[in-house]
Amino acid sequence: MIVITAPTGNIGSQLVDKLLAADAPVRVVVRDPTRLSPEVRGRVECVQGSHGDPDVVDAAFEGADAVFWLVPSDPRAASVEASYVDFTRPASDAFKRHQVGRVVGISALGRGFTDNAGLVTASLAMSDLIVSTGVNYRELIMPSFMDNLLRQVASIKDQGTIFWTLSGDRKLPMCATRDIADVAARLLLDATWTGNGSVPVLGPEDLSFNDVAEIVSDVLGKPVRYQQIPGETLKAQLIDLGTSDAMAQGMLDMMVAKEQGLDNAEPRTPEATTPTTLREWCEQVLKPAVLG
Numbered sequence: 165m166i167v168i169t170a171p172t173g174n175i176g177s178q179l180v181d182k183l184l185a186a187d188a189p190v191r192v193v194v195r196d197p198t199r200l201s202p203e204v205r206g207r208v209e210c211v212q213g214s215h216g217d218p219d220v221v222d223a224a225f226e227g228a229d230a231v232f233w234l235v236p237s238d239p240r241a242a243s244v245e246a247s248y249v250d251f252t253r254p255a256s257d258a259f260k261r262h263q264v265g266r267v268v269g270i271s272a273l274g275r276g277f278t279d280n281a282g283l284v285t286a287s288l289a290m291s292d293l294i295v296s297t298g299v300n301y302r303e304l305i306m307p308s309f310m311d312n313l314l315r316q317v318a319s320i321k322d323q324g325t326i327f328w329t330l331s332g333d334r335k336l337p338m339c340a341t342r343d344i345a346d347v348a349a350r351l352l353l354d355a356t357w358t359g360n361g362s363v364p365v366l367g368p369e370d371l372s373f374n375d376v377a378e379i380v381s382d383v384l385g386k387p388v389r390y391q392q393i394p395g396e397t398l399k400a401q402l403i404d405l406g407t408s409d410a411m412a413q414g415m416l417d418m419m420v421a422k423e424q425g426l427d428n429a430e431p432r433t434p435e436a437t438t439p440t441t442l443r444e445w446c447e448q449v450l451k452p453a454v455l456g
Contacts, residue, residue, distance in 0.1 A: 166352050167191045167224050169215040170234040171208075172199040174311055175270065178345035179232060179352075180204060186353055193224045218254035225255075225262040230352045233269040235290060239407040244286035244414035252290045259299045267294060268351045270344070271303040273337075273427045275362065281426055282417025301360040302351050304344060307337040307367065307427045310445045313376070317453050320380065324388050329395045329419045332374040336427045339367035340445050343438035364436040370428075371442060383446040384454060395419055 166183055170176040171192040183190050184207055191209040194200060200208070213220035215233075225231060233255065241247035259267060271291045272284040291303040319325050330336070347365055351357070371379075377390040395416045402412040418426075430436070 165189050165191055165209075165228050165230075167193065167228045167231045169193045169232060170236055171204075172196075173234065173236070174309075174341045175344050175348070176232070176234060178342055179348050180208065182345055182349040183352065184208070186349070188353060191224060191228070193220060215255060216251040218257070221255045221258040222261070225258045225264055228262060228264050229355065230266040230268070231255075231259070231264055232348055232352060233267055233294070235270075235287075239402070239405070239411050241408060241411050243410045244283055245289065247411065247414075248283075248286040248290040249293055252293055256293050256297050259294070260297045264299055265355070266300045266352070266357065267302075268348050269294060269301065269303050271305050271362075273305045273307055273364065273430050274421065275305070276429060277421060277426050279421060279424070280417050281421035282414035283411075284418050284421060284426065286414065295360045300358045302357070303360075303362050304347060305362045305364050305430065306344065307339055307365075308422075309344075310338055310340045310367070310440070310442055311449070313380075313446075313450055314453055317450075320384075320388055320450075321454050324386065326373060326377055326380070326388060326390045327393050328373055328390070329393055329398050329416075330373055330423055332390050332392055333372045334423060335370040335372045335375070336422065337366040337370050337430075337432070338376075338442065339365050339438055340440035343367070343440050347438070364430045364433075365438055366430065366432055366436045367438055368441050370432075376442065379442050380446055380450065383443060383451055 166188050168180055171180050171194055193211050193215040197210045211224040215221055235248050235251055238247045272287045274281050274284040294301050316326050344365055373390040377388050381388040399412045399416045
């Protein structure tokens, strides 16, 4: 039995589809089962509730051979540690109690970076907590997602502008969530690996936001430019949307660290290079969203 947390999210929903296509037995932990498609609901076991709840993970992990672990965004958390590490403590206890065979988790690039990197630092601490249980564990260490551009559909459509805090010429890895789901599915379906380690998922190439704007412009057939905004402006915008000060600061700290090279330390290897290009993703995902 393979247990999937966050099965209605961008990564989890694609992962569930891939596992079902492989005829794997799947159990999902989901707050609202009606958010699953009828086809998926008819083929998976559902444990309803939050995977931060001790009773929920106790039920979900019974008899589990493997677990996909993804901490959901909690913009109102009191601290980044509470959002990642404290949320994961009940699951870590349940991994041991139920002798779960393997866990695949979503974490972030940045091991070896000594300064505070906000959300990334907390994410890596979460992985360290899981490793401390003795469970066989692979952390998928992630750069930024191409799919994050969907948050900018309105500004791309109405203003022809992509806004973010990074320098326009800072080249960074960027990956598509479909490729993350592919890597996770492969690990979850493979019962032969043991121990713990990191698996980078870097996408096919490093891109700057100036590069991104050029590709988006070409795909959409209209000019789109990149505009850097101050980090404090981003933090203020997040707080205006209801994000706690601690989580907004965690985002800002992460972006400062990325500007300082957080995502560039991991060497690019053939194994870490996933196939979906930004141009392909824009053609297939962003363009329909903007035109729609």
